[in-house]
Amino acid sequence: MLKINYMSTLFVGIDVSSKSNAVYAMDFEENKYISSSFGNNQPGADELADMIAKCMQKHKNLDTIIVALESTSVYSVHIANFLSTCETLMPYKPYVFCVNPKATSNYRKSYIGMEKTDPIDAFLIADFARVGRTKKLEPWRGGQFIALKRLTRHRMHLSECITREKTYMVSNLYLKFSELQLLEGDNKPFSNIYGATSSAILTEFLSPQEIIDLSEEELLSFLAEKSRNRISDISRTSELLRKAARDSYRLDQCMYEPLNISLASSFNCIQAYQKEIKLIEQAIEKCINGMxxxxxxxxxxxxxxxxxxxxxxxxxxxxxxxxxxxxxxxxxxxxxxxxxxxxxxxxxxxxxxxxxxxxxxxxxxxxxxxxxxxxxxxxxxxxxxxxxxxxxxxxxxxxxxxxxxxxxxxxxxxxxxxxxxxxxxxxxxxxxx
Structure with a gap:
């Protein structure tokens, strides 16, 4: 826990929006020092830093700055990062905290009948810090952690994109090859229905009937090529695949080509996401080094x-x-x-x-x-x-x-x-x- 003398601290609350930042600053005795609005851009941030520095220079009883702002998507990133590293404020040991909006919302309930405006929100956030609610929070950690967090969160985003695409594919898979979608356990010809071999089966054959019409030798050769000889019992896989093809529903011929196009597009999306995930993982390993x-x-x-x-x-x-x-x-x-x-x-x-x-x-x-x-x-x-x-x-x-x-x-x-x-x-x- 940070050891801070609250009696000599300036508490700065910032209500962040995409275009402007409403700011309220006070000391532990609730004396007001700043109540203004600044642009949420570099000139506005410079102006705010200068005003805070002048305030600290004028009031010699203050030697520490605590800045609290709500974590508002990406809009709070720039101002938090700037104030935590601003050379103008470094002599006053600025601590910047990004607060969960739910925490400040619950704190608002302690004020009966409080109105909701940007200046009042800024006061509320400053008061939230003044009463010690930031003691258990971690101060802003700077650019390296932001970079790492953006990479790890983007990787999660790509993983969710793959899951969403696979979920979307389910209906097309069932229409094209109904039995293959429903098989479980040892009855499944492929352990991963979204893998390379399964993808080739589902996109390169127009319908399950074409698999049935293929000779045993041709089907074995196709499976060996697409799996790169990684299937341990290729004969059993061929047998299970033929059985699934025979047991699947047949569609009107005009439906197969549109389904094939849709499935091929989904498989291409999944492969693209998987490729991007590998690149992101390489970037994550590079970023974490030394941190x-x-x-x-x-x-x-x-x-x-x-x-x-x-x-x-x-x-x-x-x-x-x-x-x-x-x-x-x-x-x-x-x-x-x-x-x-x-x-x-x-x-x-x-x-x-x-x-x-x-x-x-x-x-x-x-x-x-x-x-x-x-x-x-x-x-x-x-x-x-x-x-x-x-x-x-x-x-x-x-x-x-x-x-x-x-x-x-x-x-x-x-x-x-x-x-x-x-x-x-x-x-x-x-x-x-």
Whole structure:
């Protein structure tokens, strides 16, 4: 926790919008020093910095600046980054905090009948900082972390694009090759219906009938070529594929070509996204080098966690000392379950909150899904939670495994030690004084 003398601090609240920034500055005794509006551009930021500096020079009793502003999409990035690195303000040790709008919205409720205007919002944000609500927040971390965060978040965006495209394809896949879409387990000719071999089957043959009409030798040769000889039992794959083709519905001939064009377009989109993800992952590894190397090495020491998952978690967590316990970190990620009790009734089916950082929750989930395949303790835990219910098994089990991983991540980062397989005491709070 930052050690700041609040009695000698200037509290600056900024209500950010795309075109302007409403600013209110006061001291701990609520004396007003600034109440104005500045353009949300470089000239406006320079003018604000000069006004704050003049205020500090005039009032010798002030020696520290705390700037609080709501995290408003990308509109708050430039002003936060500028004020945290502005040479004019460096003598006064500026601390810049981006606040969750929900936090300030809840704080507003303590003022009965308060109106909502930009100047009043700026006052409210300044007062939010004055009463110490920023103590548990992490100060703005500068350009390197912004760059890493933009890369890791963009990777998540591309992954979601792939998932969305695959979901969209389902109806076209069923229309074109109905049985192939429905097969499960050992009856599936391909482990990945969106893979290269499956893609070739679905786009290079106009209809399932063409697969049936192909000779065994020609089909085997086609599968070997498209899979690059990676299919272990190519004869069985050929047999399963023919059976799926025979059992599939037939369509009017005029429907096949439009379906083929749509499917080919979707496969091209997926391949393009996958190519871009590889480039982004290379950029992530390059960006993380030299940034908080200890924390990066610690997370990579956990079996199943590579540079991408580690970078994704670190870019959102930042400094672990910002969290007093693993519960606080889990709550920040939105990995906690809302109680729904009333009287003697205790609910056993509580939903995960998801009110938190969705990017951190995504990377924790991806990391947990990988860790469970490499660490026996997590394998057993996932299997146990999977077997406890009859619906949403994977989703529930993975969320609980992610919550378990939070305790491990928190414990390792707090103790600054590599993963050894030993259990950690992560229940005790950090002494941050």
């Amino acid at each position: 908080n190397p200890n924390a990066f090495l610690i997370l990579k020491s956990i079996p199943g966690i590579g540079p991408v998952w580690a970078s994704g978690m670190l870019s959102e967590i930042g400094d672990i000392t910002a969290f007093h316990s693993s519960d606080a970190l889990a709550k920040y990620a939105g990995l906690y379950w809302l109680k729904n009790d009333s009287g003697d009734f205790i609910s056993e089916d509580n939903q995960v909150s998801k009110v938190g950082n969705p990017y951190l929750r995504y990377y924790l989930g991806e990391a947990a899904n990988s860790v469970r395949k490499h660490v026996p303790e997590y394998t057993e835990y996932y299997a146990k939670k999977y077997a406890e219910v009859t619906k949403h098994q994977h989703k529930r089990a993975l969320a609980l495994t992610s919550r378990k991983l939070v305790r491990l991540v928190f414990g390792l980062l707090v103790k600054n030690q590599l993963y050894t397989g030993e259990k950690l005491d992560t229940q005790s709070n950090i002494n941050k004084n």
